[in-house]
Amino acid sequence: MKRIVPIGPYHPLQEEPEFFKLIVEGEKVVDLEINIGYNHRGHEFIAQKMTYDQVPFLVERICGICSDSHPYAYVMAVEDAAHIEAPPRAQYIRTIIGELERIHSHYLWVGLAGHFIGYNTVWMWVWRYREPLLDIFELIMGNRNHYAINKIGGARRDILPEHYGTIEKYLDLVEKKTTMFTKAVLDDPVIRARLENVGILTKEDAIGFGVLGPTARGSGYAIDVRKDDPYDAYDKVDWDMIVFDEGDILAKAKVRLLECYESIKIVRQCLRDMPDGPIETRVDEIPPGEGIGRHEAPRGEVFHYVRSDGSNMPARHKIRAPSFMNIPSNVVAVRGYSIADAALVLAAVDPCYCCTERTVVLENGKKKLTGHDLLRLSRQKTEAIRRRYRR
């Protein structure tokens, strides 16, 4: 018999409200319907009523975790349209902030994934060591989130030479802690059992759905804008793309954890090689034309398309966040797994921490299972595996 399990739209750990309808048969998930729009604020519409210099502040507020990625892609789109190039120092600064943001976002994911499988210790630990990164942001830009570092033709703020030492010190701490988490997460047999061979997204599906970022790289689909279409300082530093072929949640977790090392490597090299000079060029006008900007955000490629008609406001501004491509792929990734795994699978693409709360199973109109139960089921499964290992 088929039943429907609605998930969402509200959950205390969610990042964005979304609504999933799991269609289950017994314990197995057979299909998934996704309903979004709880968060639709009409950015593309508002952007057409703002000047070019105001838009970075608007697109920054699309998502609080990628608040560097959207303005980054936007300014590159405008720079592409107007054939502007940012001065070298600004390029390095932008790269540094982009990479620091990647570490903080991946930490966030690891913490929340830990929470989902009932390892709250992982959550508390990881979030604790996310704080030093936020301190770096506050030191450089004056705000813990929403950094406002990108500007058409440059960067808005400089990284002062006297801060290099502090940043290096924090990086050492972060590197040490990343090693700790990687060991704790990947060597724990219980976590392995929960993540391995669950929620597999095959490479064919990954290509068909056009998934991006760690979701694609965990399925053996090696795409990364930083390598494919290098911009700013990314082709001047030495780093590796992390790819795993398995396609399960463990592969995605490994991609994210190992990418933190690469990001630390990039930031170190950027600080070492940072050239002197101005941090912005003068931009007088944006000629009519069109431009494309792309940046590899923590979740995948962010794409911005800007069309200019010569006035001081964009005539059309198209924004594509990576989750827009990643979330539909849940439909195939979740099929055939048990309800206890569903919360984790839906969370594995690092969408918006999908709202297991307020979940109800309806059977003939009667409430059977609530949102807590889904989380509880997930935790019970962990507990059961843990007991098995203890024996």
Add this chain to the structure above:
Amino acid sequence: MANAKLWGLKKSPWVFHVAAASCNNCDIEILDVLTPRWDVERFGIVLVGSPRHADALLVTGVLNRKSLSRVLRVYEQTPKPCLVIGVGTCTCDNHMFAPSYNVVGPYDKHIPMDVYIPGCPPKPEAIISGVVKALKRL
């Protein structure tokens, strides 16, 4: 102080977190308040999983057409008296999303608000101080 609920609320407020159309940063800062650096659970402030258990609602983000009725529903489900605390500039005045076609206006048009915590996003310290001020008012 005759009201037991009110007494419980002041002693150890249980909060439920409602995100309307937010950008997540306010939500993340709220979760941050729970993590070791601030650790408000020391003071009995607990994030609960259901509005039916909550004494206070922390709302974030602007209201849009689709989330409005959900937010109203959560508000109805919360036992009264309850505090409604708006976290972030979005809750105060629609922020920069005011021109949009999908935004349905400031919160106080729809539900009674007790405290606003401005900031985009407010620092964890500001969130804690806002909640403390709200409790003092009772």
Add this chain to the structure above:
Amino acid sequence: MKKEYSQAVLDEIGAKFPRASVKIHAPRRTYVSVPRDDVYEFAKFLFEEKKCRLSIATGIDKRDGIEILYHFSHDPSGTYYNIKTLVPKDDLKIRSLADFLPAANWIEREIHELLGVDFTGHPNLVPLLTAETWPADLYPLRRDYADEHKELKIEKTKEDH
């Protein structure tokens, strides 16, 4: 450095689709204008033969019609091929790509609800982002869209469960 933008692909496009006109904006940004009837075949060619990935589509309201851009990314060379086509205002129809390209599913729904273009052959062309109470004939990204939404009554949307 990666291998640069390839002339061979352009020659192939010219041979296969004589009606296409190519504009190269920057080394890795190419815009190809094709008539509406060719879009489906062209997209299929890019996806299946050239192994491009559909990044997204954009709809733009112009005076004489709605312009649709399909942004295809060729990752090994980092090139963006943008298919450009114009759908006239009096016949807002174009063939959907969703039957061979699942990635097109959501964005076609979005363009349908925000700009009012009909994608023929789409499996499930229902609104994606706006609320159920949003009037079906009001398209917020059109140019003639006035601020009518101010007067729209705020109705309760239906419960999810």
